[in-house]
Amino acid sequence: MLLFSMPSRLLRTVLALFFFLLAAASANAAPSTLDTIKQRGVLLWGCDIAGGAPLAFPDPKDPSRLLGFEADIAEAIARELGVRAQVVQTEWDSLVPGLERGNYDIAMNGLEIIPERQKRVLMSRPYYVYTLQLVVRKDETRINSIADLKGMTVGTLAGAMADSLLRKIGGVTLKSYSAVWPYDDLALGRIDAAFLDTPITAYYAKPDKRLKYVGPPEGEGFYGIAIRKDDRELKQAIDKVIDKLLRTGELKNIYDKWDLWDKTQTKLFETAAATDTASKLRTDSDEAPLSTFLPSLLKGAGMTVVLSIISMALAIGLGICLAFLRMYGPGALSAASAVYIEVYRGTPLLIQLFIIYYGLPNIGIVLSPFAAAIIGLGMNYAAYEAEVYRGGIEAVPKGQMEAALSLGMPRLLALRRIILPQAFRISLPAVTNDFIALFKDSSIVSVIAMVELTKTYSILAATTLRYFELGLVVALLYFGMSWPLSIMARRLERKLKGHK
């Protein structure tokens, strides 16, 4: 009855929503994922092939081909299902959300079987038993096992077991890596040790002459294939295939090929029990209220603020120099400044950061993540600031300079006392807006292992898989900080326009 008394537009909206939900539900009920896979003849699997060898990585000789033991397993599974495997490149941190969104049918990329993950997705029976290996620099003497890590900075994988083992020791500063491995940073002295899954260690750290293994392999966990919660049928099919690959020895052959078979792998035969043991390793934070994470998020937010302010100060200082050189400098310097501005504005900040952080060490310049972040952001924004100031200076009417000169002021004095203060007022709103933009752009430096607000989020979310609630909290934090700034900027703009 209530429904009919509603205004007709609202009624229509409600009805439309109802039918939409109905349609969505029935679409879901229609063919199962397994049927869909067979129909399209392709098994789509999510994987971060940028994550590297030996799990799954592009063939250096022919990047369209995929190598790695997971690529081999994917192919074997597809073959058993009577289809072809096709990889869908996805950031490691986003593998589970991507699966849930339906971007692919399964996700396989060193995903540990842990309860937090099992809350959101089904995990297949294990296809690999991994341990964790501690790696240090060749000349390291302080560290002989993970017990010695108190007070040290250790590189790990986001959301992995290493994390929770080290957390138990306490006093260890963790640095999560996902896009690149920590071994270069370790060799360069940016961190004291690295504690990663054995397949990765074997491939990247073992051959590295600057590094060495210490202590026995620690922990023990299982990699499984992630499958959407309602795809029980697909899980059964995949479990059956893995079982078959194990029994026929094909799985062992694959691991032999990558030099990864060891006797711990025999545990793969005792599946169900084993997954439970592994699960017990993780006792974290799943039911914890969101407020548990607030201190680390606030700490991350604090870092974001510090980072933004220092970067902006650098951008303003450098920007003024660039604008001056471009406008008043001698020919060569003016051209150099113009080139700087164009190059920095014409290339992605992300690439600039990678070059500064991972590239410069090749020519002997090793920067801490903090320094690299500030230099990267500062130098990038300086290019934009320079153009803002140039615009500001050019917007001051010509008559101002002429009046100052006609009073006998030298050009430099006129610039300093008459032109710049006016240019400053003209530029101020744009500078404030740039600061807000920089504040948000600072989230990009999370790629160079700088733990600010966004990185804190991605670590917490990868560990707890609570992407949604934590994401909202983090977005709120960003917004809560940038909103007052933009109100201020607008007020400033109005005020400056007022008494011109």
Add this chain to the structure above:
Amino acid sequence: MIKIRNLYKSFGNHKLFQGIDLEVKKGEVIVLIGPSGSGKSTLLRCINGLEHFEQGEIDVAEIALHSLNRSRPSREDAEAIRQVRLKVGMVFQQFNLFPHMTVLENVVEAPVRVLGIDRGTAEKDALSFLRRINLESKALARPATLSGGEQQRVAIARALAMRPQAMLFDEPTASLDPETVGDVLAVIRDLVYQEGMTTLISTHEMGFAREIAHEVVVFDKGEIVEQGPPESIFTSPGQERTRTFLRRVLAK
């Protein structure tokens, strides 16, 4: 005081002055008239170095400005130009007050920063200038809150605070509402009659020109058509071009 000899000046291909001569003696008041675009502003701007010129000489109070046919003058030339600017004050059609400063700051800025006069003395001085132009009450106001006539009077006070030996006025009342023109002219009149300031003015105010000028110079297309005492120029002009111009201005 100001001697211009054989001045050549062009803008790109447009040859404006092709040999101009003019002299302003100490205490003399010369008024430039002529249709717009005839070169009055350019001549005034050449005198205080806001325009460079290709040929000829301009002497201001014994300082010689030679043809400075470059946009970036040498250090010595730049200093010579600055010395000239210290000797002659300039008032612009658009006032060009500094909008980020108060009226008082506008007036004391150059005496303090350029002449090195201490701020207290400079402010006392500035206030007496402002009193003379009847704007003492606006000392702490921003230029934007003043009427055009008030702004132009402040601009005059700002130039005078540098104690120049001569003043250049470039159409000082052309951007003003008619009712404020009188106040500005009164200030100039006062300056000429009370202090005998050497003055070069370009203007379209013919009555004022006739009243104040010792000599009127008629410009057309970058040439001096004729020059002479105001009575003869305004009552019996010798040139057809002067007659045409005067007829057009007075018809308005």
